[in-house]
Amino acid sequence: MTQTVDAAIVGTGPNGLAAAVTLARAGLRVELHEAAASIGGGLRGEAYFDSDVRHDVCSAVHPMAAASPFFREFDLTARGVELLGPEIGYAHPLDDGRAGLAYPDLDATCDGLGEDGRRWRQLMEPLVEHSTGLVDFIMSGQRSLPGDPAAVLLLAARLLPRRALSGFRGDVAPALLAGVAAHAVGKLPSLAADAVAMLLGHLAHATGWPLPRGGSERIARVMADDVRAHGGTIHTGSHITSLRQLDHARAVLLDTTPTQLLTLAEGRLPAGYARQLRRFRYGPGATKADFLVSEPVPWTNPDVGRAGTVHLGGSHTAIARRERLAVRGEPTDEPFVLLVEPAATDPGRAHKGKRPVWAYAHVPNGDPRDPVALLRSRIEKYAPGFGDTVLAARGVAARDYESYNPNYVGGDIGAGAMTLYQSLARPVPRLDPWRTPLPGVFLCSASTPPGPGVHGMCGHLAALSALRNRFGVREAPALGPTAPGVRA
Incomplete structure (x- = not known):
């Protein structure tokens, strides 16, 4: 009984x-x-190819675990989970070898963005100063009055139509911001995606985009x-x-x-x-590949290798175009890709010349394509010779992600x-x-x-x-x- x-x-x-x-x-x-x-x-986590090398099956980087009210009180650190902050929170290489780099230090980020550094500071610095209030309001489900009304007003001011990307003169900062907005896995630009860009973007300069050791x-x-x-x-x-x-x-x-x-x-x-x-609507799918490689990813721009998360998508207009295609259900050979090389932040994840690389792309919901060749090609564009380092690989098509986890309908993670x-x-x-x-x-x-x-x-x-x-x-x-x- x-x-x-x-x-x-x-x-x-x-x-x-x-x-x-x-x-x-x-x-x-x-x-x-x-x-x-x-x-x-x-x-x-799984040891797909080598018993000593663990791969993250789904999530790998955790800006919200570091920031959310639940985990702040639960206190992962006190329980022995070490959240490692990468030297660069996230990076965005461009086709010509330049790259946008979001450092934990806002000053360093602004310095690297040159003439657009001032605009980046205008967007991010007030949110960093009100980070706890902003996170608490968004994480509350917006069912109660904000404890920090100024934080909500600051966010709202940045969500006016196309406000987030306005004011930039160059192309690096808009691409850097668009890569974060693409975490919404939907149409760009949009108010929802801009909100995601402001939330995750400012966290890189606040509580960070950490990886759990191990x-x-x-x-x-x-x-x-x-x-x-x-x-x-x-x-x-x-x-x-x-x-x-x-x-x-x-x-x-x-x-x-x-x-x-x-x-x-x-x-x-x-x-x-x-x-x-x-x-209830489901969004575009994710198609993921895990690579076991023999050495660090050979980025054209070496600074990209210092980042915890790398966004591969080119210019902000190219990212928006590809995300709209995914929403419409139209496949492309150049989807937006997120990549994490855990050992760049957590060296213990590498073992005897073997290291994991985690990558996924945004594709139409239910996309049946094998992602390994697709993702290898996208990585090669910014890291020529990457394929030569690959010792083993496995992929999960968007269509098959639902079999792994029924919550991922058609690959909607x-x-x-x-x-x-x-x-x-x-x-x-x-x-x-x-x-x-x-x-x-x-x-x-x-x-x-x-x-x-x-x-x-x-x-x-x-x-x-x-x-x-x-x-x-x-x-x-x-x-x-x-x-x-x-x-x-």
Whole structure:
């Protein structure tokens, strides 16, 4: 006979784990169900080619893990997760060998941008000064008044039509900024993409774009350890196909997309709510390749090799054109690419002349193309001879990403298009979007506010909603490693 629990959570990605941490810290009996053989979702790691070299399966760099309210209180550093700041947060090589370089130091970045340094400072410096207030407002899901109204006004002023890219004279700074905006994985320019550019762009000069020493799986591991330490249980290889399997739980939290909620509910959702879920849109896909290489990437511009993240896309107009093609479902041989060479920041990730390279491109949703040749060609454009360093490679087409993780519908790693509307109304327009019409059932995935990224806030906010609405608990539990009990 199945034992009754307070909360059952489906999915152990960063949001499912954050929900579990929050509920277990509140004293509830929590169980997690993971269909895969290992926990972590987007935080998994694998030794694909060599037992000594680990590859990040999905996420690799974590600006939001360093900045989000959940992880600030959870305190990864105190739990032994060392977030390593790269010498250069992100880099953007251009076709002629020049490159935009976003240093942690704003002054160094502005100096490198020459005549456009002043404009970069005008955009970023006020946001850096109000960084905590800005991050807290965006990460709250915008369901409460901002603690720092000035931060919100500063962001709003930068989201006026084409405001972010206006005022630059050269082509390096606009390309550098467009590469960050492309993290929205959608149409460029757009208000949603500009907001992403301002959020992630200023973080490079604030809390940074760090990599966890040893890989992203370290984050999942310490979150799971905390759940178990507070009485929670984790079941891997546990495939939930119906909510009826979880009738023994007083609350159910789903780290899933709206599509999966519709399937799990088996027709029990109210017709109007179900129609809204069916209208939820998914964005372009990601197609990813992992390379095992014999030496550092031979960038034309050596400074690019000092960066934690590299954006490959050329000019800002070229990036916008290619992102629009992906949105329209039109494949191109020159997609926008993000690349991370972890050992450039974390030398321990290399072993005896072997090092991992992580790269993915934005492509049409469901794109079936094998990414290895596509990505190798794009990297070669900015690093001639890269192919000669490749010892082994594997690729996952956008179409196949959903098999790895059902949340990645058609390869959409953001679990839903980041349009302006869906940035605010994920998955439906409700004051409490984490709560579904089914009693005790909540959504806690990136398909809810504040959206994609390894920040844990979708799960944390869903858990707080469950505490209020299902258990009558209105005080948020303390999350710190040495702070038991409930925060006053």
